[in-house]
Amino acid sequence: MATKRKVRPIILITNDDGITAPGIRNLVEAVKELGKVVVVAPDKPQSGMGHAITIGQPLRMHKVDLFGDVEAWQTSGTPVDCVKLAVDKVLHRKPDICLSGINHGANHSINVIYSGTMSAAMEAAIESIPSIGFSLLDYSVEADFEAARFYVHKIVSTILSMKSDKHLLLNVNIPPVKKELIKGVKLCKQAYAKYEEDFDERIDPQGKKYYWLTGEFVNFDKSKDTDVWALQHNYVSVVPVQFDLTNYTLKKQLEKKNLFK
């Protein structure tokens, strides 16, 4: 078993745009020669779900024939639910790596917090499964995934070939340009950026108010080691991500002040 695993790693694939999105098909294509791929993904788009899990409702899961000879399941759950179901009910073991995406649209900077793509990857990392989330900075269904496939293959084969931390978690974003224009892969930190929110206030046919979330992305981080900088300069950005959210600096500051005594 141990030997077999080394020869042909099990690659779990999920996403948050839903199992029919072009992004996940391109992810499967990019890595299927690298191992035994199994897809467990939401049956509908789940963007912006963050690290949501389904507590108060039952989940459904059905086998689907969407990826040729690659085993695939769709579930009624969130991206995080998909990872949990995959490990417990489909694979009955931990995969060697979990890949999430390829997301249609950016998950750089603060987006990592809202992203279902990255939450699925984080759930796997918490479960001691090395994990990578991939996003292409192009929201279109007709997005060109050629460069993305090339870099996905490069990064996944590199990670599979090394002895990696079992909690390894990478947030990879790919600029929306032709492969020839991409300058390479850059390790980055998460930029401090946020959405300057606004709500579009409208009146429904019954005369009642409702609100649509809108908002403009603003980057406050001018340093050159961020993912936003890298992407603006046509690099593929790779941000190593952690799930220990303790702010140790603030902890020390508050300890010094000897508060709450």
Added chain:
Amino acid sequence: MATKRKVRPIILITNDDGITAPGIRNLVEAVKELGKVVVVAPDKPQSGMGHAITIGQPLRMHKVDLFGDVEAWQTSGTPVDCVKLAVDKVLHRKPDICLSGINHGANHSINVIYSGTMSAAMEAAIESIPSIGFSLLDYSVEADFEAARFYVHKIVSTILSMKSDKHLLLNVNIPPVKKELIKGVKLCKQAYAKYEEDFDERIDPQGKKYYWLTGEFVNFDKSKDTDVWALQHNYVSVVPVQFDLTNYTLKKQLEKKNLFK
């Protein structure tokens, strides 16, 4: 305006158990003498929503009369949506502090990732609003909030009285014991713990399979500076939280290896 703000801070309150939960009523009671309180909270329970935002659907918001002379609004959105709506459409400015909770049930250790309570607080911190999430380790609707109210008041008044980081974000958990048994407040780190998941597999009346998420909490972190340890020893745990998820240690390790070249 600046002077007025110092005299009577604006305190935004939200939660993820919904606006009718006893926890939020106790939170309002605990702090209403400390400033002008405004409540904007979900109209239904939103536990486990993580950092979900509502993208594909319009949001509704209605003024409600649930907290006496305290202004209160219920929304159809997630806890994170509530913070966004509060700032943009209710207050039309940033509150001086945002409080989330009091959650019915633990949000220590890895729960910070799944918690709607903490995500609402994090959203505020991203928006440069000092913010605190409170949770009581008691799921019951009849939970005794007396000790919780005492410590909420103590912690909020301390934070309001100091010049705090505008991104200050605290995850506060309160043990489910009488006030006399609580030993004090402890600054902690997030314990590495997780849920050993399982799904309850059932058959519906049509003969089709469905799954309920279950799972047992397991603490892998035996150190004495964690929130789990503090709570087990009857301390109120306070974990300072960050939203820069960059894993700088892993970044350095990967940089040394000079990967992806």
